[in-house]
Amino acid sequence: MEITAEGIASRKKTKGALMFLRRTIAFASALALFAFxxxxxxxxxxxxxxxxxxxxxxxxxxxxxxxxxxxxxxxxxxxxxxxxxxxxxxxxxxxxxxxxxxxxxxxxxxxxxxxxxxxxxxxxxxxxxxxxxxxxxxDTYALAMRRETAKSMGLRTTSDLAAAIKAGKKVTFGCNAEFYSRKDGLMPMQEAYGFAFPREDIVRMDSGLIYQAVRDGQVDVGLVFSTDGRIPAFDFVLLEDDRQYHIPxxxxxxxxxxxxxxxxxxxxxxxxxxxxxxxxxxxxxxxxxxxxxxxxxxxxxxxxxxxxxxx
Missing domain, CATH: 3.40.190.10 (Periplasmic binding protein-like II)
Structure with missing residues (x-):
């Protein structure tokens, strides 16, 4: 069978249409289940x-x-x-x-x-x-650290963290994908405090995994919710938001x-x-x-x- 450019294009269009139809049906089915x-x-x-x-x-x-x-x-x-x-x-x-x-x-x-x-x-x-x-x-966002890590690094506030990173100290940061990209998230926070985590030191993960990552030393600082019960259970300390960036x-x-x-x-x-x-x-x-x-x-x-x- 001869394969032509027109044939390939036609197949791609058909495949794309089928995929769109399947997604539409799946979405409609999910919506129907949710709506009723x-x-x-x-x-x-x-x-x-x-x-x-x-x-x-x-x-x-x-x-x-x-x-x-x-x-x-x-x-x-x-x-x-x-x-x-x-x-x-x-x-x-x-x-x-x-x-x-x-x-x-x-x-x-x-x-x-x-x-x-x-x-x-x-x-x-x-x-x-x-x-x-x-x-x-x-229940606002907060930056959490293991108590011993914060003490050894001399970090008590987010301004301390900013100063350490600007001085060249390596600090790994775990956060969820939403905070990484949202308009009141990571980038504006860094601008407010005048620093930036090197891209290679940012680890994006599910919110629930951040607590374990901080506890196990996989990251130095983690984005957490301030009312999460794992903060006292894991003996974390929260860095003081001394410029009051995080909104209520x-x-x-x-x-x-x-x-x-x-x-x-x-x-x-x-x-x-x-x-x-x-x-x-x-x-x-x-x-x-x-x-x-x-x-x-x-x-x-x-x-x-x-x-x-x-x-």
Whole structure:
């Protein structure tokens, strides 16, 4: 059979079309599964893909169920996916973090913590979203080191780290892909402190692996979430963010206006949860999952009972 340039081009077009069709069908199927939760679920709760956010989603789902509001939890979504899900009404509520929401969803940096909630309600009003009472959990990014490593390097603040790198000291840094590229992530942080990690000293990895990498000495400094239970469990120290680069990330429930109209008691129920959460308590709950290896449903149930929210 003669092979011609036209034939090759035609095959490539056909193959490309088939691949596009398969991806489209797969995406539509996944969307259909996601968009239609189990029958009888009045409230569709969403969560992101890391321990803390899955846990607060589970707490919310269990508490709503206990109060007679059937709820279904869909967990494990990325930040942009869960945001789009609530805007498009594929979910009814989830817990978001104030600072990143202002920066990434509304391109509005520089809002003081005290004014974040009001500003978010103003900006998300046209989207039909309501930001309810915030918790006292400020789960911001932080730079963690093994205590002995920080001591031997003489590092206490991020400015100390910047000075060490500018002086030529080799310091390896582990971070996730999102922080590496996001607009309030690594590059702006380096600009704020006037330094830059050499490219070869940056190791990108999944967020959950960073803690192990720091603990095992695979990297010197790791990007962590400040309320993660592995920080005290592994005896890490956090470098002081002395220029206050990392914006407040206050964990706050976001709901649609429609679900509040259908179930107005949700406002008070979510306040029951948020008023019982602070950074130390959240770190303990996270540690129960990530260090003690308890299941997320079990930890959520234990929190609700110990907090007096359910019997």
């Amino acid at each position: 939760p189990a029958a009888g679920a009045d409230v569709k709760v969403g969560s992101k893909g890391f321990t803390e956010n899955i846990l607060i989603g589970e707490i919310t789902q269990q508490y709503l169920d206990a109060k007679g509001i059937p709820a279904k939890l869909t967990s494990g979504m990325g930040s942009s996916v869960v945001r789009q899900a609530i805007v498009s009404r594929q979910i009814d509520l989830y817990w978001e973090y104030t600072g990143p929401a202002l920066v990434n969803f509304h391109k509005t940096p520089g809002i003081p913590r005290a004014g974040m909630l009001a500003k978010l309600n103003e900006l998300d009003g046209p989207n039909g979203l309501v930001w309810l009472d915030s918790s006292d959990v400020n 990330q206050v964990m706050t429930p976001v709901v649609t206006k429609e679900i509040l109209a259908a179930h107005p008691q949700i406002r008070a129920l979510l306040k029951d949860i948020s008023s019982r959460l602070d950074e130390a308590g959240m770190a303990k709950l996270n540690a129960m999952v990530d260090v003690d290896k308890k299941t997320i449903p079990a930890v959520a149930s234990e929190f609700l009972k110990s907090s007096g929210l359910v019997r």
